Amino acid sequence: MxxxxxxxxxxxxxxxxxxxxxxxxxxxxxxxxxxxxxxxxxxxxxxxxxxxxxxxxxxxxxxxxxxxxxxxxxxxxxxxxxxxxxxxxxxxxxxxxxxxxxxxxxxxxxxxxxxxxxxxxxxxxxxxxxxxxxxxxxxxxxxxxxQPPAEVTTVPQTTFASVQIGRHIYEGSGAARPSGENTVTWTMRYRILDPGGAVERELVADYPWHVxxxxxxxxxxxxxxxxxxxxxxxxxxxxxxx
Ligand SMILES: C[S@@+](CC[C@H](N)C(=O)[O-])C[C@H]1O[C@@H](n2cnc3c(N)ncnc32)[C@H](O)[C@@H]1O
Missing domain, CATH: 3.40.50.150 (Vaccinia Virus protein VP39)
Structure with missing residues (x-):
């Protein structure tokens, strides 16, 4: 693996x-x-x-x-x-x-x-x-x-989900950049917001994706x-x- x-x-x-x-x-x-x-x-x-x-x-x-x-x-x-x-x-x-x-x-x-x-x-x-x-x-x-993108290209930062669970809002966003002949690298950003909108936790993760x-x-x-x-x-x- x-x-x-x-x-x-x-x-x-x-x-x-x-x-x-x-x-x-x-x-x-x-x-x-x-x-x-x-x-x-x-x-x-x-x-x-x-x-x-x-x-x-x-x-x-x-x-x-x-x-x-x-x-x-x-x-x-x-x-x-x-x-x-x-x-x-x-x-x-x-x-x-x-x-x-x-x-x-x-x-x-x-x-x-x-x-x-x-x-x-x-x-x-x-x-x-x-x-x-x-x-x-x-x-x-x-x-x-x-799943997008279908071709090697740049995808601007986009929020794809915002989900409330208890007092927290879980927000997921991501952007992609070209990183190879058939690949992009997605940089995903996950944030947990409190009820006032302040960021309690933030996590950024990169992963390669074959288009x-x-x-x-x-x-x-x-x-x-x-x-x-x-x-x-x-x-x-x-x-x-x-
Ligand atoms: C975005 S998730 C989708 C999970 C699930 N199919 C869904 O739609 O909710 C991608 C999944 O592919 C799995 N994965 C990554 N590389 C893999 C591989 N080489 N063989 C099988 N699964 C793999 C990941 O661990 C992960 O569970």
Missing amino acids: TADPYTQSGEFLDVFSRDAWQALRPAVVEAMRHAAPGQEPIVDVGAGTGLGTLLVAEAVPDVDIIAVEPSPILRAVLLARVAGDEALRRRVTVVAAGVEDVRLPSRLGGVLAINMLGHLSPQRRRVFWNDLRARLAPSAPLIVNL ITPAQVLDELTAAGFAARLRELDVVVATPHT
Whole structure:
């Protein structure tokens, strides 16, 4: 496994991801309609704190779910989420791994890889697509999404979330700058404000992000043997080409 970019910011990921998951929900539920045709397990890759895992469990009853998450801090939240729910405890296995070292079952009923593609280099993506193509059951979906920027560019400082919890406001913002042929570096700023607006805590974290355009991801998936379509909110759904 490589260095964990969420060592510090992991504390806030669940709080800042909730609204995004509300928006993604219909597209992901729809994409899961043909998942697990033979009750094969579904994998949530880079499951984070488990918001997507929870949605898979709701959308596809009964089948086992494998939640793969390399970051210890995010995995702790994920494990607590699973442990706190009787139904999830029976179905969800949490695996400490990344795409590079995970050992997956030979047959899969679906794969979710949401908000994580930018962590994979172009070479790693190709290996990942080929590996999943060999394992996915016919009609089983691979669901990924794209996040901005699609190209190497500068993204000015933007506040993307402001969430009140108790007396605190959690504010997340970020800016990106070009840092390589296919990468930008995001500088994320997380602030906790008191009711008067004063900053109680502030944390700044950098992480590299591989950019990819919708056309590129569709091409890569087609080359790996998938039929892939771009849906709303830059969600891409791919099924093994027959
Ligand atoms: C922005 S978070 C998204 C988490 C979750 N999928 C969600 O949407 O709420 C990106 C996730 O990708 C994971 N990740 C980073 N590198 C990875 C890798 N090489 N293999 C699998 N997951 C990885 C991170 O640990 C983190 O959980």
